[in-house]
Amino acid sequence: MYLKSLVAVAIAFLVSGCGSAYVASDINDVAGVEEIEVVDISAFVVRQANNAPYAPQDLPDAFSLIASGSTPPRAPRLPDQVFDPEARPGATVLRAPPVVNPEPYxxxxxxxxxxxxxxxxxxxxxxxxxxxxxxxxxxxxxxxxxxxxxxxxxxxxxxxxxxxxxxxxxxxxxxxxxxxxxxxxxxxxFNSQRVSVGGAVGSPGVVPITIQSVTLDEVLAQRGGVNARDADYTVIRIYRDGTLYQIPLNDFYAENSLRRLRMLSGDSVFVDTDYDLDLAQAFFQEQIARANYNRSVRAAAISELQAEISIRRGALQETRSNFQARLDLGAESREHVYIMGEVPNPGRFALPYENVAVLADVLLDAGGVQQSTGNPGQIYVMRAPYEDGTTLRRVTAYRLDGRNAANMVLATRFEMRPGDVVFVAAQPIARWNRFISLALPTLNLGNRLNN
Missing domain, CATH: 3.30.1950.10 (wza like domain)
Incomplete structure (x- = not known):
């Protein structure tokens, strides 16, 4: 009889202990908090809660920059062209370049x-x-x-x-x-396609090729026209792709097809009033030398640009890696939401950079509601702003009834804020099962003692 009484006292003590250990997960008063308000989540409440001011944390600038190089340096200015005609020309045979079809720029x-x-x-x-x-x-x-x-x-x-x-x-x-x-x-x-013009023209130089094709007479007109005292002894020489062509000025004026010859990028035009082939060849050789020089400078600039981009890309990657390492070690400030209660993986959820997270993100990250013990009808989001910066005066507990699957759509719209606490309450049967699991060993002990 004495042992039965002892067992009864032990069970009563256990029940009281279990009651204190597995008290219902309700929203009760909190010391120092003047007001606790439980609000059921609806579409209107979601809009109202999402209006709370919030700006997600920004990633460092290194994550938005790209590794680009500066503008390559231009080649140094070459000396001006100088030609001194000396001889008088003789008869010249027409040798015009072939006609080319227009192509888009x-x-x-x-x-x-x-x-x-x-x-x-x-x-x-x-x-x-x-x-x-x-x-x-x-x-x-x-x-x-x-x-x-x-x-x-x-x-x-x-x-x-x-x-x-x-x-x-x-x-x-x-x-x-x-x-x-x-x-x-x-x-x-238009700086990439040009025609060089030299010799007896008003202003020797280059003529850019634009969207509209340029013809021989237009090229000469843009450089001041032909300055020839005697058209009989003036020849227009054209150097194209390694071949030298020539058009006597009288033929040029007489035939419209010669005036409307379409010029190509890289052509060199030389108006020769003295029929000095060596002088014309010197002009063309100079154009070739200039082109080769610009090409070599351009190649060196490309190499320099690629090296600069590689260095910048490495610096950006190092900055990003250092930030990630500091983030992993907790050395960088990060905003979190806390998830606890009847979920498989309680803990804290890091709010994303430059974006917002919703309640559904937090629940799924924690494994959802524990099927055996969680109460989907009591999913709470507790939000407690510090109104004066230091004092916690008001707590709002937003409650989501997940028993209705349609309400889970609201979870995909309810935005999280730093410091929010997501809590999933336990089902009553879960608390009873826990009590039974602790009481059974004591009951078995009483039976053994009674026997």
Whole structure:
């Protein structure tokens, strides 16, 4: 009889202990908190809670920068051309270059492109480079590797493309970057395709080839026209692709087809009033030497640019790796949401950088509601702002009834804020099962003692 009484006392003590250990998971008063408000989550409550001011943490600038190089240096200025005619020409045989068919202009090194975007608060206009191009008419120069560098997009290959093909390439890069691809493209400066003009003209120099093809008479007109005292002894020599052609000036004036000869990039035109073939050849050799020199400078600039990009890319990667290491070690400040209660994996959920997380993200990251013990009808999000910066005066407990699967849609809309506590209460049967699991060993002990 004494042993039965002893067992009864032990069970009573155990029950009281179990009651204190597995008390119902309710929202009770908290010391120092003046008001606790339980609010059932609805579509209206979601909108109201999401209106709480919040700006996600930004990633370091190293994660948004791209490794681009500066504009390659230009070649030093070459000496001016000098020719001293000496002899008088004789009869000249017409030898005109072959007629070439018109082709669309192809963008080349040195050309300046303008990206124009529509005015207004569009996503494309927010690109710093595009706004500069629109407002200040600052274009993008095609670099020696055939690329242009657009802020927020990166380097885009346009060299050797027609204007339509370049527009397609830029359009695709904007689509890949999820930026509104509303823009127009134009060539502001034509610097890649040129015709050299020398000899007896008003102003020797170069003539750029633009969208519209340029003809022999237009080239000569742009350089001041032919300065010849005697057309009978004046010859227009054209050097193209290693072949020297010649057109007597009288034939040039007489035949419209000769005047309308289409010029190609790299052509050299020399107006010879003295029929000095050596002088013309010296002019062409100088053009060849200049072209070779510019080509070598361009190759060196490309190599320098690639080295600079490699160094910058390595520096960016090192900065990103250092930030990730500091983040893993907890040396960087990070905003969290805390998940506890009847979930498989309680802990803390790191809020993403430059984005917002929702209640569904936190629950799924913790493994969802524990099926055997969790109460889906009592999912709480507790939010307690410090109104004066130091004092906790009010706690709002947003309650989601997950027993109705339709309400889980609200969990995909309810945004998290730093310091939120997500709590999943236990089912009553779970507390009873825990009590039974602790009581059974004591009951078995009483039976053994009684026997």
């Amino acid at each position: 192809r963008i080349g090194v040195g050309d300046v492109l303008i990206l124009a975007t529509p005015r207004g608060q569009s996503t494309v206009e927010e690109l710093a480079g595009l706004v500069a191009a629109q407002n200040q008419r600052q274009g993008y120069t095609v670099q020696d590797d055939g690329m242009i560098s657009v802020p927020s997009i990166g380097r885009i290959m346009v060299g050797g493309m027609t204007l339509d093909a370049a527009e397609d390439a830029i359009f695709q890069r904007l689509i890949d970057a999820r930026i509104d691809p509303t823009f127009s493209l134009e060539i502001a400066e």
